[in-house]
Amino acid sequence: MNVRNLTVVVDDDREIVSGASFALAAGEVTALVGESGSGKTTTALALLGERPATARVTGRVEVAGFDVDADHPPEPGLVGYIPQQPSAALNPVRRIGPVLHEIARLHVHADTRADRKRLARARLLEALRQAQLPDGEKLLRRYPHQLSGGQQQRVVLAHELIGRPRVLVADEPTTGQDAVTRGRLVDELRAVAAQGIAVLLLTHDLDLVRTLAHQVLVMSSGNIVESGPRQEVLGSPQHPYTKRLIAAQPDLAAAGSPAETGRPLVAVREVTAGHGRVDTLHEVTLDIYAGDKLAVVGRSGSGKTTLARCIAGLHPYRAGEIRLGGETLSPRLRRRTRNQLARIQYVFQDARASFNEFVPVLDQIARTAERLCGATSPAARTRAIEGLARFGVPESSAARLPRSLSGGELQRAALVRALLSEPDLLICDEITSGLDAVTQAELLEALNQLHRDAGSALVMITHDLAVATSLANRLVIVYGGRIAEHGGTAEVLANPKHQATVELVEAATKTQEVASQRSAP
Structure with missing residues (x-):
């Protein structure tokens, strides 16, 4: 060719x-x-x-x-x-x-x-x-x-x-x-x-x-x-x-110390969920604390995204309970209050599919501030423009239809849309997976800065252990619909106990070692 x-x-x-x-x-x-x-x-x-x-x-x-x-x-x-x-x-x-x-x-x-x-x-x-x-x-x-x-x-x-x-x-x-x-x-x-x-x-x-x-x-x-x-x-x-x-490429470096604990912001208790008659989550229990930076890692199909969607109300679970503060959350999104919707926001892996292809991106982002925060239309639009500028997306680009923006621009726009409601918990589902190393590093730094400024809890669903160590203080390994291992990120990576964790760490380490050897002159 x-x-x-x-x-x-x-x-x-x-x-x-x-x-x-x-x-x-x-x-x-x-x-x-x-x-x-x-x-x-x-x-x-x-x-x-x-x-x-x-x-x-x-x-x-x-x-x-x-x-x-x-x-x-x-x-x-x-x-x-x-x-x-x-x-x-x-x-x-x-x-x-x-x-x-x-x-x-x-x-x-x-x-x-x-x-x-x-x-x-x-x-x-x-x-x-x-x-x-x-x-x-x-x-x-x-x-x-x-x-x-x-x-x-x-x-x-x-x-x-x-x-x-x-x-x-x-x-x-x-x-x-x-x-x-x-x-x-x-x-x-x-x-x-x-x-x-x-x-x-x-x-x-x-x-x-x-x-x-x-x-x-x-x-x-x-x-x-x-x-x-x-x-x-x-x-x-x-x-x-x-x-x-x-x-700008991330590395498997040690992360910081776990956040302070206390009363959980979100408490997941023995949650079971699935597709059709097949369960993909089995009695999962997990605590997410205010100020947490938590990475949920596992192989494709392990149940990571199903767990995250259950917390956000996007996937109804069959059994168990999820609480936000002292309130029990309905398994179904439509039955959650506006305040509950604003407090837990979700950024999807497929940013393009999360936008209406016939409506300008800026209008869709501003709609979040109108619906969940009660902002007027002009105020919501101003907040949307300011948020986009912070992430390097100009108003001229955001005023276009989604098909006119690149994948990276749409991913950042989706993040801004979620942040306009000032959530207590932000769930990011593989949002760095389609980004180049420079943009990924900038996005991770922006998330870290947002965490420092607003104190929102972050949950990152990811396959990339290097991304997890760049962002998270705590690590949860999901395998076969169950939590196989959890703890401080540095501790889990240094001393993995479950076979699923061992395989992920060995595979990630081997990839970087092979890459380093092959790039040597």
């Missing part, structure tokens, strides 16, 4: 990609790194003949000898694409299995219907295995909303692997993945490349780049500012922006 002088210009004559040129070699992984809004996704979509609405595209994109543009997209199956937000690629009203079967049938040929069905199923199962879904048979009967973010990501990967593409574009494929699953997915992507497939990896995860990539392209403001072999770009960076990316 060859890209030559690719330029994408939008209506206001602003270049979001400026003269990008690079080549993807068969059997190699090329990483395209850069901050949110730098032009990575726009560049990747050009490989499929896609472009933003009303944009003007110049330059040449050649895939397997064919010129690709909006009028001449690549042949089906030639280029596979895994989007950053997996929920956008899944049909919410259809089970996983029938959709995968339909895709598989498009790519197999046989003389009889029975043979075609057999071959389609064999290809489907092969794709599930390659996508690290060993329990795929169970997942085939579920709907997308019954899967964790990591499981959704792997199902979308299976969608594309069914077609056996010549080029695979992976947009943040490890977003929302725990360290163990990420390590396995790295092995599978490496195996995909070993089959002669060119892989373009769009990512913010520099450890992943060090572990997997052969070539690195660094993009900033639509320009490729540095490129070359992985060892050269990451081992001896030349451009100031590349140096900033590397310096």
Whole structure:
């Protein structure tokens, strides 16, 4: 694959990609790194003949000898694409299995219907295995909303692997993945490349780049500012922006001391919850204190997000009790008071899906202050603008529809929306997973500053132990719907007792060690 002088210009004559040129070699992984809004996704979509609405595209994109543009997209199956937000690629009203079967049938040929069905199923199962879904048979009967973010990501990967593409574009494929699953997915992507497939990896995860990539392209403001072999770009960076990316990467450093205890702000007592007839949480008991900075860590599907959503009232639990101060909270969001809603706020993993696509982002953020705080419309809008500015999102961007903002901008906007009600407890569900190292570091520092200024309790749902140690004083490990281990972050990481904790720590440590070795000159 060859890209030559690719330029994408939008209506206001602003270049979001400026003269990008690079080549993807068969059997190699090329990483395209850069901050949110730098032009990575726009560049990747050009490989499929896609472009933003009303944009003007110049330059040449050649895939397997064919010129690709909006009028001449690549042949089906030639280029596979895994989007950053997996929920956008899944049909919410259809089970996983029938959709995968339909895709598989498009790519197999046989003389009889029975043979075609057999071959389609064999290809489907092969794709599930390659996508690290060993329990795929169970997942085939579920709907997308019954899967964790990591499981959704792997199902979308299976969608594309069914077609056996010549080029695979992976947009943040490890977003929302725990360290163990990420390590396995790295092995599978490496195996995909070993089959002669060119892989373009769009990512913010520099450890992943060090572990997997052969070539690195660094993009900033639509320009490729540095490129070359992985060892050269990451081992001896030349451009100031590349140096900033590397310096901002979090590390598995020891966290601070646990917060003062006393009477819990939120008390979770023997809560059981699930999907349908299947329980995913089993009699969970947990205390969250005022001033807490708590990280809830575990593998995909372990029940972390279900626990957080039960606390916020977004997922009704079957048994147990959750109290806020001295008040018992209803399991259902609609039965909670306005004050209770304001005191517990939730920031979703998929920021784009949490916004109404037809309403400007600024209006949606201001609505929080109106509904939960009783602010007038002008006052709410002023507070929203001030909050957005604090997180680096200008009013001109926020006044647009959600589709016009980058993933990082939407994530910060979602955080501002939650903070306008001045909550006692802020729950953040994987909000750093789709951010570049610089933006992630800035967001973590902003959360720490908010904690110091307002004293709100923070609960971070995350797979990333480095992020957990950067933010949290207390760590909770969830495994199989139960709390496997909890305590001070430094203590748990230094002396893990449960096997689930040992596996997570070993996988995270191994990733950083391998990345360090591979980046050495």
